[in-house]
Amino acid sequence: MAFDVEKIREDFPILARKVNGKPLAYLDNAATTQKPAAVLDAMRDYYENSNANAHRGGNSLAEEATGIYERARERVARFVGASPSEIVFTRNATEALNLSARFCVNRMDAKRILLTEMEHHSNIVNWQLAAKSAGATIGYARMGSGGLLCSEDVEKKLLKRPGAFSFTHASNVLGAVNDAALLCRLARKAGALSVVDGAQSVPHMKVDVHSMGCDFFAFSAHKMLGPAGLGVLYIRKELVDSLEPVFGGGGAVGSVALSGASFARAPYRFEPGTQDVAGAVGLAAAIDYLENAGMGAIGKHVAGLHGACIAGLKEAGGVHVYGDGKKTGIVSFNVGRLHAHDVAQFASDDAVMLRAGHHCCQPLMAALGASATARASFYIYNTEEEAQRLAASVKRAKKVLS
Amino acid sequence: MNEDMYRENILDHYKKPHHRGKMANASCSGHAINPFCGDDITFYLKMAGKKGAERVEGVSFDGHACAICTASASMLADEVRGKMAGQARAIGKERVLGMLGISPGPTRLKCALLPLKAFKLALYSHLGKEIDGKERSEMDEADENGMENARHGLADGEAGK
Numbered sequence: 001m002a003f004d005v006e007k008i009r010e011d012f013p014i015l016a017r018k019v020n021g022k023p024l025a026y027l028d029n030a031a032t033t034q035k036p037a038a039v040l041d042a043m044r045d046y047y048e049n050s051n052a053n054a055h056r057g058g059n060s061l062a063e064e065a066t067g068i069y070e071r072a073r074e075r076v077a078r079f080v081g082a083s084p085s086e087i088v089f090t091r092n093a094t095e096a097l098n099l100s101a102r103f104c105v106n107r108m109d110a111k112r113i114l115l116t117e118m119e120h121h122s123n124i125v126n127w128q129l130a131a132k133s134a135g136a137t138i139g140y141a142r143m144g145s146g147g148l149l150c151s152e153d154v155e156k157k158l159l160k161r162p163g164a165f166s167f168t169h170a171s172n173v174l175g176a177v178n179d180a181a182l183l184c185r186l187a188r189k190a191g192a193l194s195v196v197d198g199a200q201s202v203p204h205m206k207v208d209v210h211s212m213g214c215d216f217f218a219f220s221a222h223k224m225l226g227p228a229g230l231g232v233l234y235i236r237k238e239l240v241d242s243l244e245p246v247f248g249g250g251g252a253v254g255s256v257a258l259s260g261a262s263f264a265r266a267p268y269r270f271e272p273g274t275q276d277v278a279g280a281v282g283l284a285a286a287i288d289y290l291e292n293a294g295m296g297a298i299g300k301h302v303a304g305l306h307g308a309c310i311a312g313l314k315e316a317g318g319v320h321v322y323g324d325g326k327k328t329g330i331v332s333f334n335v336g337r338l339h340a341h342d343v344a345q346f347a348s349d350d351a352v353m354l355r356a357g358h359h360c361c362q363p364l365m366a367a368l369g370a371s372a373t374a375r376a377s378f379y380i381y382n383t384e385e386e387a388q389r390l391a392a393s394v395k396r397a398k399k400v401l402s
Numbered sequence: 403m404n405e406d407m408y409r410e411n412i413l414d415h416y417k418k419p420h421h422r423g424k425m426a427n428a429s430c431s432g433h434a435i436n437p438f439c440g441d442d443i444t445f446y447l448k449m450a451g452k453k454g455a456e457r458v459e460g461v462s463f464d465g466h467a468c469a470i471c472t473a474s475a476s477m478l479a480d481e482v483r484g485k486m487a488g489q490a491r492a493i494g495k496e497r498v499l500g501m502l503g504i505s506p507g508p509t510r511l512k513c514a515l516l517p518l519k520a521f522k523l524a525l526y527s528h529l530g531k532e533i534d535g536k537e538r539s540e541m542d543e544a545d546e547n548g549m550e551n552a553r554h555g556l557a558d559g560e561a562g563k
Contacts, residue, residue: 345407
């Protein structure tokens with residue numbers, strides 16, 4: 001099936017609206033994506049026809065809800081090359097990364113953790129909290145040119161034998177994609193558990209967690225056309241049954257006595273409390289939508305938009321672009337001496353939605369020597385015309401503010 | 403909207419800010435950041451006069467900021483220069499927005515009010531006074547995370563989303 005962006009746009013109700021009297025150009029997809037009608041319909045259908053408490057009660061409706069929830073888990077597992085029992089549903093990628101940090105410090109003997117200076121705050125602060133409670137120290141691997149991790153520096157820092165090494169698969173600021181398989185191999189060789197933040201990579205490329213060889217892999221439904229409020233944590237099967245749960249509650253246990261509890265098998269032991277079945281249904285529908293369009297075709301479309309955006313900004317002149325986000329559709333930039341906030345304001349008034357600021361990556365921004373950047377991020381429903389509108393907004397900002 | 407926000411007076415102050423630069427012999431200084439967008443402003447004051455009758459003799463500001471924030475700092479510096487400390491203290495949100503001549507939305511409001519926060523932190527450090535409840539709520543509007551940092555004793559910019 002040929003990739004037809006105009007047809008795809010018709011599936012996203014929000015794209016028909018106007019902002020400030022002009023058609024919406026939504027270029028903030030690295031923050032969150034819009035939802036196709038198929039996702040919204042699937043969630044509504046679940047609530048209208050099948051809603052019950054999954055894994056609770058012997059009634060027929062609860063059994064139906066359980067089946068729907070578990071089919072969604074199977075769909076997610078198949079999408080990233082995992083087994084269903086390795087897939088834990090969380091609230092978001094941030095919670096998945098917080099859980100990973102706790103699992104690691106509870107398990108590892110070494111009192112040392114290796115992170116990178118490219119991480120989102122979600123993959124720094126979680127480790128800082130876990131390290132504090134475990135009395136562990138944190139080291140940081142450096143970023144090389146082009147916004148990729150410097151693997152020599154990673155190797156060097158792994159010589160200190162950390163118990164865990166966590167890194168971002170793709171930076172939300174720079175967009176470049178790290179060689180996760182290589183980095184996981186290096187971690188394994190050094191005896192460290194590997195934790196990969198896949199929030200920015202999974203929406204854009206085929207990921208296979210088994211061939212990557214990671215121990216933990218986190219991503220988020222809302223960045224890949226699914227609903228907000230649902231994240232995914234993959235845990236490698238050799239680990240998943242032996243990890244002590246971090247949160248406890250109903251549905252995650254075998255038996256409970258006043259003196260203690262035994263835990264259910266994985267992944268249920270990590271999902272206490274009533275689960276977001278509609279969210280899982282929404283994510284499964286989003287995956288259907290993405291695979292129907294074709295992950296390869298989406299990647300090609302996004303790379304084309306990335307090229308058009310860079311060309312437009314180059315033509316506007318005086319624009320500095322950070323990193324290489326061709327594979328994830330990210331263009332982080334500054335315009336001369338203008339503040340990113342002003343650039344984003346001009347674009348916003350032209351109904352072009354950007355993000356401006358430090359993108360929850362203050363250590364990375366410090367490494368770049370910038371206090372803020374403007375960021376355009378493209379996805380399945382964006383067009384070259386929208387990239388050109390961004391360039392026109394940049395030109396206008398330059399004219400008024402210089 | 404945009405055309406309203408980037409009015410001529412704002413653009414004039416942004417392109418040629420008044421009293422910009424560090425002050426070598428300042429009596430006090432105040433630093434405020436907006437962790438969301440990276441605006442970063444420091445106010446320097448040269449105070450004169452006896453205790454209880456202090457006057458803002460000299461003022462300057464420095465930092466990196468967007469057009470709205472830079473213009474607000476420049477206008478505020480003009481406004482407070484030569485004022486008695488009591489008069490300068492009385493300047494609030496309404497006065498700053500009046501000088502700018504805009505009514506920004508919640509995001510840009512933080513930009514507009516950040517210089518006022520830096521200025522008051524400088525002034526109060528000199529007077530040895532605490533920020534009262536009403537002012538605190540105004541400043542919180544300017545930078546709720548910055549205030550949170552201050553309460554937890556963290557350095558500016560340590561936390562924030």
